[in-house]
Amino acid sequence: MTSFPPGGTWFDTIKRSFADVPIDAANDNGISTTEFLDASESLTTLFDLLGSKAFTPVKSDLLGNIKKVRDRQLAAPGESETLQALVLNELKTGKHVATEGLVWLVRGLDFTAQSLRHNIDNPEVELSNSFRDAYGNTLKPHHSFVVKPIFSAAMSATPYRKDFYAKLGDDNAKVQTSLEKEVKALEERVTILKSFQGRKEAQW
Template identity: 40%
Template sequence: MFFDQMNARFEDVPTDGGIATEPFLDACAALVPIFDALGSTAFAPIKSDINGNIKKLRGWHEKDPAGTATLEGMVTKEIDAKTTTASGSATDALLWLKRALSFISVFLRELVAGAEPATAATTAYGETLRKYHNFLVRGIFSVAMRACPTRKKLMDTLAGDSGADDAGVVERIRQFQTSFDPQLAQIDAFYQKNALDN
């Protein structure tokens, strides 16, 4: 099953005292192939955006591993230096990564509720990314959402060789969300507390 084949997992990310940077970014990178399961090259821009933001955050982490051991610590350094709005800042990269991951979270929530992938993607986009995108990017996403596979095909793809049926895949998504969603909420709360989510 897709979630069991991820080489890094959100359930292994330490979150006490802040979200551990390296394991979190590893788990994010392992999640990106979920867009391949959607079967549309129209999702390439979001994959590229996620990978680009992971790369930026890794770059900031490599410059000062101790000072950026947690995501919150990384952003706090920029708050203290008053560089949160600087071009290429870790604050901006994490903000956009959080937004893209929120899209995945809502998409999965809608799948668990029984939605077809196209409907789940449309709902997720409307709740998470749409308000930050211009007309052109919205058009690209509109195409991507119409190109989503059927629910059966997506669930079969996510099940992989496990032989799990729809209910089995849904249960595994629920398990995945028990660690993934709280980490997104933790990042979101930190950004809201520091008035950075704009």
């Protein structure tokens, strides 16, 4: 069974693309919370295409952190229209559940973006190398010795490059264009959030 419509790509099937997540440039590059969480959820289904149970913990980790941020948004919708507002308003209450969840979510998305970027830019490299490389740069330094082997197993379980790209669509040019667009949009939003999270008022 294919995971994309005839003549289309897997990216046509997702609920929301990162390219459709608004950034309010006039308001401290505020990133719209609802759309960002929808796009993050959509991206987690990419791990299903990798076809290995080894990726279940990676996906679960992302979904768990999405839930922490969404729970805060549902509890205080008026204070959570952008991710930045959500964080600053939660920290004012003395709590940091969603704020910490967002830190981990951004790390997971950064890992995904770096994996895919490395693979786009290096057409001769297998996915496992791109994923392992990105894991070392993003999540690994923050993971405990218990979690590292679980994630390392996933990095080794990635399919061959050609098999993965075939699951994204049968027209390679379309797949590359869609993948580049999604990764570029993801990178832009991750960069904004990492910069924000590095600021003193966003920490606890």
